[in-house]
Amino acid sequence: YTTGGIEARDSGKIPEQHALLAESKRQEVLQLDNEIVFNEAIIEEREQAIQDIQQQIGEVHEAFKDLATLVHIQGVTIEEIDTNIENSAAATKEAKTEIAKASKTQKSNSSLLCILLVIFGVVLLIVIIVLAT
Template structure:
């Protein structure tokens, strides 16, 4: 991807064609790509490739990344403010939190590359192209004799004058390089300070995003716990219902057995059975009224009355 493509993406980022979350994702990608290119340029410092042209490219790349970081930071703040509004989905909050951490990670890499660039630019000067001399003369090569013609002496003087001018130009060029290098170092130090301030703001955003993620996680855990508790209650209710059904069935069987035993007892002791009608009724009532069997109770009294009077 060329710097023209990256710059086009940055223009889209600034123009607002993307929503904040998409803009942050695009910005993080572009910063990461530019930081990789910046790191390669920094690695060339102090080598034979370290030329004034390389220093100029390094300067432009550094400024480009700085502007891109500012734009992405603003979009991340917008996304964070939106996440605090009601109705924002948990998925968007989680995505923005991940982007904030990715942005933080790529800024760390940029900081490392900046510090390395400052160290190398301080330690090394760019390679100065060798001056091409139109002619080179030395005193040992030229024997200035009295018999030399005036034309030869004039050429020798002109050659030496050109050498002096070239030397002066080279000195001026070196001084300009040194001044430019010092300005570049100051620029790096200033940008490092700006990135450090952005890093502090970003740390606050990452912390806020992390708090929201923790809240979402606690809500999810609470929902899981409530679901498990609801299932437990349903299981207990089902067991209780089956137990009650068993009690009703057992009660009916016991009532029947009691009645049959009592009827046998009546065949043997009719007079005692009649006198103990209340006992039978109490037993039967105890087992059936509790389970809403009023019709059974009424039928029992009718049958028992007819049997007792027979």
């Protein structure tokens, strides 16, 4: 081979190498573009997921606020029930005392009535004896 022959052979390879290099770079750029599009899609998907989570957290927050309101209302209701139970217990105790007094009074009145009937019977007997004589 002569130097001129090698140069001629190499000079044909240079445009071919440039074309291969350009094609390689073009494919590399396309691959990078695809990766960018893929990464952007992943980022967008994650942003949407984060927004969904934020919305769900907001809904849970509202549910807990409603629950806190219900618990507060029930606490007030329980306090009212407790007060009513205490009032009922006091009223029951007072009623028991009043019933005991009424029972004593009734027994006393029954005894008094019996005594009055006996006295009336004795007086009536005396009147009958006096009138019979």
